[in-house]
Amino acid sequence: MQENREFDIILWGATGFTGKLVAEYLYKTYGNTPDLKWAMAARNTEKLEKVRDEVADDTIPIIIADSKNEQSLIELSKRTKVVCTTVGPYDQYGSLLVKVCVENDCHYCDLTGEVPWMVKMINLYHDMASSKKLKIVHTCGFDSIPSDMGVYFMQQQAKAKTGHYAKQIDMRVKAFKGGISGGTYASLAGMIENAEEDKSIYGILNNPYSLNPEGEQYGPDQKDLQKVVFDKVSDSWNYPFVMAGINTKVVRRSNALMDYEYGKEFRYSESAMTGKGISNRMKATAAAASMAMLMLAKPGTFLKRVVDKKTPKPGEGPSKEERENGFYDMRLYTRLHDDTTVIGKVTGDKDPGYGSTSKMLAEVAIALAKDELSDTYGLLTPSVAMGDALLKRLQDNAGLTFTYDINEST
Numbered sequence: 001m002q003e004n005r006e007f008d009i010i011l012w013g014a015t016g017f018t019g020k021l022v023a024e025y026l027y028k029t030y031g032n033t034p035d036l037k038w039a040m041a042a043r044n045t046e047k048l049e050k051v052r053d054e055v056a057d058d059t060i061p062i063i064i065a066d067s068k069n070e071q072s073l074i075e076l077s078k079r080t081k082v083v084c085t086t087v088g089p090y091d092q093y094g095s096l097l098v099k100v101c102v103e104n105d106c107h108y109c110d111l112t113g114e115v116p117w118m119v120k121m122i123n124l125y126h127d128m129a130s131s132k133k134l135k136i137v138h139t140c141g142f143d144s145i146p147s148d149m150g151v152y153f154m155q156q157q158a159k160a161k162t163g164h165y166a167k168q169i170d171m172r173v174k175a176f177k178g179g180i181s182g183g184t185y186a187s188l189a190g191m192i193e194n195a196e197e198d199k200s201i202y203g204i205l206n207n208p209y210s211l212n213p214e215g216e217q218y219g220p221d222q223k224d225l226q227k228v229v230f231d232k233v234s235d236s237w238n239y240p241f242v243m244a245g246i247n248t249k250v251v252r253r254s255n256a257l258m259d260y261e262y263g264k265e266f267r268y269s270e271s272a273m274t275g276k277g278i279s280n281r282m283k284a285t286a287a288a289a290s291m292a293m294l295m296l297a298k299p300g301t302f303l304k305r306v307v308d309k310k311t312p313k314p315g316e317g318p319s320k321e322e323r324e325n326g327f328y329d330m331r332l333y334t335r336l337h338d339d340t341t342v343i344g345k346v347t348g349d350k351d352p353g354y355g356s357t358s359k360m361l362a363e364v365a366i367a368l369a370k371d372e373l374s375d376t377y378g379l380l381t382p383s384v385a386m387g388d389a390l391l392k393r394l395q396d397n398a399g400l401t402f403t404y405d406i407n408e409s410t
């Protein structure tokens with residue numbers, strides 16, 4: 001049904017901080033050729049033309065669509081194989097787009113980390129997307145591609161090398177450098193605001209399995225780490241990792257969607273590590289405190305006003321220099337079937353949230369439009385939707401590395 005569409009990809013939200021980076025990457029890396037037909041979309045013509053002048057040229061078509069105008073979104077989704085959206089907060093602007101993509105046979109990818117909104121979308125559209133053979137893929141940025149694809153990679157390797165999937169993987173962020181954008185802060189603040197208005201949302205945020213299919217929202221894992229601890233797995237002080245609440249649920253959904261290929265008892269956790277000794281304990285405590293500030297900045301509080309002042313506004317984010325100098329390094333402590341452990345590693349160049357995220361999202365959109373993918377459909381995780389094809393793209397084009405055993409690699 002997707003044959004003869006005018007475009008392979010329409011990037012919606014190209015005027016935003018992250019959308020502009022995605023457009024820049026697509027143009028620099030793939031240009032405008034018949035091999036990849038893409039267009040830039042946003043709600044404001046003047047702004048969109050200005051961004052196009054800055055990052056591409058006028059051979060890239062532009063399209064106007066507003067989240068409040070359903071007809072504009074229908075037209076968007078009918079013209080392309082894939083809509084790639086950076087228009088967020090997604091809970092605020094994204095629901096109608098998911099609906100029209102499913103109704104008009106269009107694949108979809110985004111950068112959301114808003115778990116309650118994802119639950120809503122799964123409940124509304126998973127079955128229809130699945131029966132229409134569409135891939136609708138959330139969390140295609142730093143949350144949750146390195147985690148989800150890192151686990152996928154380790155499990156494929158473990159199976160190939162030992163004949164069994166691993167029993168447990170504990171991801172520990174060893175180091176990262178990067179900042180936050182106004183859109184990301186608005187999405188986080190929006191989620192907390194919604195949860196304060198409707199306390200049942202905390203139930204979704206606190207359930208480790210809330211992204212699993214209905215009736216399967218249980219398993220051996222507990223809530224993510226909430227405080228500073230000395231972690232035996234990594235032999236290091238650990239503090240809560242800000243993305244764990246999203247990533248761990250995505251990894252568990254991947255296992256569920258694959259009919260529990262890793263086993264119903266498979267366990268997964270995430271936190272961030274600083275090292276041994278008193279100074280690293282203090283570092284972990286300081287990092288945990290700044291994360292707690294973000295989470296405790298509830299609507300109407302003095303803390304919220306302080307945090308609002310210190311964080312970027314929509315459209316703003318880390319500078320080019322900060323993005324270029326950013327990186328991340330994550331370790332995957334992988335307990336194999338015989339209880340031995342291998343330590344895997346996932347790294348990315350550029351800052352996680354924007355420099356690296358924009359490349360990951362663009363490669364996802366291309367994979368959905370161009371690659372030969374599995375016949376699994378519905379509201380999927382990145383690894384279930386794209387598996388090996390995405391793993392290859394991330395390593396070949398997007399600056400990520402995946403290593404199975406760091407003790408054996410140089």
Ligand SMILES: NC(=O)c1ccc[n+]([C@@H]2O[C@H](COP(=O)([O-])OP(=O)(O)OC[C@H]3O[C@@H](n4cnc5c(N)ncnc54)[C@H](OP(=O)(O)O)[C@@H]3O)[C@@H](O)[C@H]2O)c1
Pocket residue numbers: 013014015016017018019042043044047065066067068086087088089090093111112113139140141142143144181182183184185187188313314315316317352353354357
């Ligand atoms: N998962 C990750 O790793 C990751 C990383 C980065 C970003 N994100 C997420 O991506 C989203 C975007 O972040 P950002 O910092 O790029 O945000 P941003 O700079 O505020 O950009 C938001 C975009 O949405 C557009 N928009 C707003 N209201 C709209 C409407 N009614 N109709 C159509 N378009 C509308 C804006 O258009 P105008 O320019 O006209 O205002 C802009 O293009 C956020 O939800 C953020 O959490 C996730």
